[in-house]
Amino acid sequence: MLEAAVERGRQVLPGVTLVRAGEPMAALFVVRSGSAKRYSVTLEGTEQVHGFILPGEAVGLEGFAGGRYLCEVSALEALHYCRVPMRKLEQLLERLPGLRREILRLLGQALDEAQRLHGELAQRDARGRVAHFLADLSERLARRGLSPTEFRLSMNRADIASHLGLTLETISRALSAFKREGWLRVRARDISVLRPEALAALGSGCA
Amino acid sequence: MLEAAVERGRQVLPGVTLVRAGEPMAALFVVRSGSAKRYSVTLEGTEQVHGFILPGEAVGLEGFAGGRYLCEVSALEALHYCRVPMRKLEQLLERLPGLRREILRLLGQALDEAQRLHGELAQRDARGRVAHFLADLSERLARRGLSPTEFRLSMNRADIASHLGLTLETISRALSAFKREGWLRVRARDISVLRPEALAALGSGCA
DNA sequence: CGACCGGTTGAGGTGACTCAATGGTCGTGG
DNA sequence: CCACGACCATTGAGTCACCTCAACCGGTCG
Numbered sequence: 001m002l003e004a005a006v007e008r009g010r011q012v013l014p015g016v017t018l019v020r021a022g023e024p025m026a027a028l029f030v031v032r033s034g035s036a037k038r039y040s041v042t043l044e045g046t047e048q049v050h051g052f053i054l055p056g057e058a059v060g061l062e063g064f065a066g067g068r069y070l071c072e073v074s075a076l077e078a079l080h081y082c083r084v085p086m087r088k089l090e091q092l093l094e095r096l097p098g099l100r101r102e103i104l105r106l107l108g109q110a111l112d113e114a115q116r117l118h119g120e121l122a123q124r125d126a127r128g129r130v131a132h133f134l135a136d137l138s139e140r141l142a143r144r145g146l147s148p149t150e151f152r153l154s155m156n157r158a159d160i161a162s163h164l165g166l167t168l169e170t171i172s173r174a175l176s177a178f179k180r181e182g183w184l185r186v187r188a189r190d191i192s193v194l195r196p197e198a199l200a201a202l203g204s205g206c207a
Numbered sequence: 208m209l210e211a212a213v214e215r216g217r218q219v220l221p222g223v224t225l226v227r228a229g230e231p232m233a234a235l236f237v238v239r240s241g242s243a244k245r246y247s248v249t250l251e252g253t254e255q256v257h258g259f260i261l262p263g264e265a266v267g268l269e270g271f272a273g274g275r276y277l278c279e280v281s282a283l284e285a286l287h288y289c290r291v292p293m294r295k296l297e298q299l300l301e302r303l304p305g306l307r308r309e310i311l312r313l314l315g316q317a318l319d320e321a322q323r324l325h326g327e328l329a330q331r332d333a334r335g336r337v338a339h340f341l342a343d344l345s346e347r348l349a350r351r352g353l354s355p356t357e358f359r360l361s362m363n364r365a366d367i368a369s370h371l372g373l374t375l376e377t378i379s380r381a382l383s384a385f386k387r388e389g390w391l392r393v394r395a396r397d398i399s400v401l402r403p404e405a406l407a408a409l410g411s412g413c414a
Numbered sequence: 415c416g417a418c419c420g421g422t423t424g425a426g427g428t429g430a431c432t433c434a435a436t437g438g439t440c441g442t443g444g
Numbered sequence: 445c446c447a448c449g450a451c452c453a454t455t456g457a458g459t460c461a462c463c464t465c466a467a468c469c470g471g472t473c474g
Contacts, residue, residue, distance in 0.1 A: 048326045065315030107314040108272030114321035119255045121328040122372030165329030172422055
């Protein structure tokens with residue numbers, strides 16, 4: 001049943017917006033490949049990046065609050081995704097207790113993630129935040145079977161800065177510092193993690 | 208059916224912990240009166256306050272992530288609450304599509320709230336965060352029919368500081384500054400808001 | 415070749431933190 | 445009734461991390 005409801009094989013180019021804040025929540029999305037950024041636009045017109053979406057992750061969950069999406073999501077790379085229209089989703093929730101639990105789990109996880117991020121911003125300094133960001137990215141990539149030590153950042157420094165509540169210069173300086181200390185190799189957006197433990201330590205706890 | 212499932216009229220004294228991180232998620236709580244703080248304990252043993260719970264608000268939603276609570280919740284004042292055991296909740300979700308939507312809405316709102324907080328921490332300075340905190344509290348109190356301009360903070364400065372990613376001295380200084388400028392009257396935990404517009408302006412946008 | 419965009423690096427300013435002292439309020443016990 | 449201590453809040457002085465502004469570098473595209 002679930003299989004039948006999913007619309008597969010859609011794709012978009014980099015820069016294309018998947019969902020817009022304020023639009024009615026017509027469907028739930030899951031990214032199959034590529035990556036995206038989730039952000040909102042403040043009253044002053046600046047972007048606030050709330051997070052980055054990797055393969056296997058869901059898009060549009062905040063829409064459950066009021067039937068409308070609350071964030072914009074736009075592709076950072078060429079991106080494949082599938083979508084489940086809300087109509088069908090509601091019908092399926094009626095019949096499949098397992099799916100019910102799964103959706104609740106997804107929402108709970110999103111909440112947990114938001115909470116962890118809150119803790120980071122509230123407690124860590126710039127280097128700690130950047131270290132945590134890299135460690136987190138690394139772990140999420142590994143979970144999808146990709147290399148946790150060699151990867152390419154699909155977002156620019158300004159996006160990372162917005163997400164972490166810093167400036168792009170500070171991001172750049174933190175990366176340079178990690179490079180200088182031999183923890184990373186950095187070439188523009190290509191990252192090689194040489195000492196994952198060092199990052200993890202800075203990123204979660206023993207600052 | 209819903210009525211029958213709710214266990215009513217429970218109460219606890221200030222300081223008592225309602226749920227603990229790591230415990231199996233046995234029930235969903237709703238606070239009827241009083242207030243509570245939601246926090247997690249970091250590896251170093253410090254508290255990170257994630258939010259404050261007012262009457263009419265739910266406790267324990269993050270538990271959906273993995274069947275266990277992720278935060279501690281403890282009462283700041285004498286507190287009345289009711290609870291819905293998870294067993295019953297699952298049965299009800301089977302039968303009541305309205306309840307299903309309601310739970311999803313609650314989770315979506317929690318996500319929205321977390322996201323707004325993220326924006327605050329990432330973009331605003333100390334005064335802006337404190338102003339937003341007060342404006343938000345004021346609005347939530349008003350929604351419950353309480354005075355939006357005269358209230359008593361049930362949490363201490365350290366809890367506010369932890370929540371906003373600041374120090375307690377900075378909270379104190381911000382409140383004193385607002386007092387000096389004639390926006391507030393502050394006497395220990397008693398707050399009178401004299402110029403709500405000024406707070407709202409600082410708290411959301413026109414910094 | 416030149417313009418542009420994203421990223422790096424430097425110099426200087428400042429807002430928030432740290433550390434420390436003072437003040438207020440409440441509950442307890444003399 | 446007052447003395448005392450505990451706890452919370454306020455205020456001040458000095459430091460430091462991050463921001464701001466600005467110059468520079470290296471690709472890429474016309």
